[in-house]
Amino acid sequence: MSSYDTIIIGAGLSGLAAGIRLAHYDRRVCILERHTTIGGLNSFYRLGGRNFDVGLHAVTNYTPKGARKGPLARLLRQLRFRWEDFALVPQIGSQIAFPGISLNFTNDFELFRSEVHQAFPAERANFDKLSAAIMDYDDLDGALASQSARSIVTQWIRDPLLIDMLFCPLQYYGGAREHDMDFGQFSIMFRSIFQEGFARPWSGIRQILKNLVRRFKELGGELRLRAGVQRMEVDDDRVSRIVLDDGSEITADRVLSSAGLVETLAMVDQQPARTPQPGQLSFVEGIAVLNEQPQKLGCDRSVIFFNDSDKFRWQKPDELVDVTSGVVCLPNNFKFDRPLEDAMVRVTALANYDRWRLLPPVDYQAAKQATYERIMEIVGRFIPEYRARTVASDMFTPMTVERFTGHANGAIYGSPEKRRHGTTHLKNLFLCGTDQGFVGIIGAMFSGIMIANRHVLGTVSTDLEQVAAVGVDF
Amino acid sequence: MGPAEIKETILDILEGIAPDEDLSGLKDDVPLREQLELDSMDFLDIVMELRKRYRVQIPEDDYLELATMNSTVNYLTPLMKDLEKV
Numbered sequence: 001m002s003s004y005d006t007i008i009i010g011a012g013l014s015g016l017a018a019g020i021r022l023a024h025y026d027r028r029v030c031i032l033e034r035h036t037t038i039g040g041l042n043s044f045y046r047l048g049g050r051n052f053d054v055g056l057h058a059v060t061n062y063t064p065k066g067a068r069k070g071p072l073a074r075l076l077r078q079l080r081f082r083w084e085d086f087a088l089v090p091q092i093g094s095q096i097a098f099p100g101i102s103l104n105f106t107n108d109f110e111l112f113r114s115e116v117h118q119a120f121p122a123e124r125a126n127f128d129k130l131s132a133a134i135m136d137y138d139d140l141d142g143a144l145a146s147q148s149a150r151s152i153v154t155q156w157i158r159d160p161l162l163i164d165m166l167f168c169p170l171q172y173y174g175g176a177r178e179h180d181m182d183f184g185q186f187s188i189m190f191r192s193i194f195q196e197g198f199a200r201p202w203s204g205i206r207q208i209l210k211n212l213v214r215r216f217k218e219l220g221g222e223l224r225l226r227a228g229v230q231r232m233e234v235d236d237d238r239v240s241r242i243v244l245d246d247g248s249e250i251t252a253d254r255v256l257s258s259a260g261l262v263e264t265l266a267m268v269d270q271q272p273a274r275t276p277q278p279g280q281l282s283f284v285e286g287i288a289v290l291n292e293q294p295q296k297l298g299c300d301r302s303v304i305f306f307n308d309s310d311k312f313r314w315q316k317p318d319e320l321v322d323v324t325s326g327v328v329c330l331p332n333n334f335k336f337d338r339p340l341e342d343a344m345v346r347v348t349a350l351a352n353y354d355r356w357r358l359l360p361p362v363d364y365q366a367a368k369q370a371t372y373e374r375i376m377e378i379v380g381r382f383i384p385e386y387r388a389r390t391v392a393s394d395m396f397t398p399m400t401v402e403r404f405t406g407h408a409n410g411a412i413y414g415s416p417e418k419r420r421h422g423t424t425h426l427k428n429l430f431l432c433g434t435d436q437g438f439v440g441i442i443g444a445m446f447s448g449i450m451i452a453n454r455h456v457l458g459t460v461s462t463d464l465e466q467v468a469a470v471g472v473d474f
Numbered sequence: 475m476g477p478a479e480i481k482e483t484i485l486d487i488l489e490g491i492a493p494d495e496d497l498s499g500l501k502d503d504v505p506l507r508e509q510l511e512l513d514s515m516d517f518l519d520i521v522m523e524l525r526k527r528y529r530v531q532i533p534e535d536d537y538l539e540l541a542t543m544n545s546t547v548n549y550l551t552p553l554m555k556d557l558e559k560v
């Protein structure tokens with residue numbers, strides 16, 4: 001039976017980042033991944049001779065080369081990467097489009113501020129106060145962090161329309177809970193999207209994943225694909241034995257799991273006193289390959305967050321899909337010095353996992369096709385001739401997410417309950433990634449680093465507490 | 475290892491942690507935190523790199539000694555005098 005210092009469940013962004021930290025400090029570490037490839041929620045594939053990204057709209061938290069502050073700079077140092085290794089190219093500009101009103105934003109916060117000032121003159125001072133407070137806010141263990149962001153933001157901003165317009169992108173890029181988010185998460189997301197910003201590598205998520213996995217292996221880390229963890233045996237409040245899908249067994253001093261809270265608990269026979277709730281929010285995404293660059297077809301926005309209702313609703317829809325709000329992403333519209341190989345547009349909208357799951361197999365394909373048509377219609381607002389320009393397409397549903405990543409209910413941002421400290425009811429089992437609470441590409445890597453530092457490498461407690469507090473100041 | 479080699483060792487470690495930084499203009503008497511905006515995660519990494527490379531153990535109470543290059547070298551000189559630079 002093989003034996004390790006640490007087993008990491010999942011070769012997504014958080015697991016790979018945690019693995020690099022541990023391998024760098026000479027721990028005997030193995031990453032177990034059920035799927036045939038790395039990346040998890042943010043992977044890549046080939047279809048019809050083209051490269052596709054699974055999840056990547058934009059890398060958030062963008063800061064330019066030379067910046068020393070912010071999560072991107074900090075995680076590059078922790079993983080010993082150069083800025084160039086991620087090859088991030090900033091966005092042209094994005095938009096929040098609501099009925100009759102839109103706000104543009106770029107990676108220069110001043111532009112967003114002036115857009116808000118112009119559209120909401122009565123909220124000028126309020127918005128400035130809110131953004132200043134968020135800029136300085138770094139106490140994620142503090143009393144405010146777990147409170148309702150909606151109720152706190154309402155104390156600053158009066159106009160419900162502006163509140164909805166601020167929440168819409170933040171929830172789409174990291175809202176695990178229906179209707180609201182906690183203020184800690186709101187602050188992280190506000191900074192990562194509005195105050196820092198969006199970027200993309202020219203070759204997509206491959207650029208980042210390739211670097212992570214190469215580094216992990218160079219450092220002596222072991223990666224096993226098609227090696228799903230079936231269950232973990234518990235002895236004396238500790239994981240004593242890990243059993244893989246093929247029946248083989250492994251032991252390890254510690255286990256870090258990026259599979260999610262509910263998903264990880266399902267692997268152990270000893271359950272905690274209270275059962276956590278799985279996430280409810282899933283998405284469909286349609287992808288159209290166009291035969292012309294979007295800018296030539298009249299659209300230069302990088303990401304558009306749209307909402308067509310009076311009130312923005314962040315909840316599980318009753319139907320297969322809710323097309324009244326969503327995200328349109330145009331990967332070509334970043335400041336690349338050479339065009340991407342393909343022109344694409346992606347549209348994401350909220351979906352109901354149960355409805356998709358209950359579809360009889362014969363109806364599933366038809367529903368997928370019909371939903372694709374419905375969500376892609378939105379592209380017509382920005383690129384009128386998109387339909388005639390489409391040369392290929394793809395689409396995923398909540399079932400696809402569940403099948404390839406194991407996330408219960410196809411919930412991309414996981415459970416509404418987060419475990420900021422990464423601990424579980426078992427002494428040597430820890431969570432990283434999605435259900436630790438940092439989501440997104442940068443957030444997931446940061447989570448892996450933080451949990452590896454805290455629970456595996458950490459020898460000192462008090463300083464680590466401080467590190468952890470600092471470690472989340474984004 | 476004497477003070478000059480210890481300083482080189484620290485520079486090696488800093489270069490590893492922050493490969494994008496130009497360390498040639500680093501001032502020996504100004505806090506590293508100020509010059510490079512290192513955070514506590516980075517300071518812990520300096521401690522862990524010293525342990526990994528030279529098995530030097532730095533107790534938590536002494537972390538403040540790592541504030542500047544000068545104070546770091548002074549602090550490490552007795553601890554590392556019998557070690558060979560790798």
Ligand SMILES: Cc1cc2nc3c(=O)[nH]c(=O)nc-3n(C[C@H](O)[C@H](O)[C@H](O)COP(=O)(O)OP(=O)(O)OC[C@H]3O[C@@H](n4cnc5c(N)ncnc54)[C@H](O)[C@@H]3O)c2cc1C
Pocket residue numbers: 009010011012013014015032033034035038039040041042054055056057058059060227228229230258259263285401404405406407412432433434435439440441442444
């Ligand atoms: C469509 C979509 C668009 C997105 N867009 C963006 C974006 O534009 N910007 C952004 O920052 N973020 C985006 N995200 C979110 C981002 O991708 C995720 O937050 C991040 O990748 C999560 O990483 P993780 O390591 O925490 O989890 P995961 O990537 O889910 O990794 C968990 C891994 O564990 C494996 N696993 C599960 N169970 C087992 C088991 N029993 N045994 C072995 N392995 C197991 C899974 O296969 C998976 O590989 C998007 C996500 C999606 C799906």
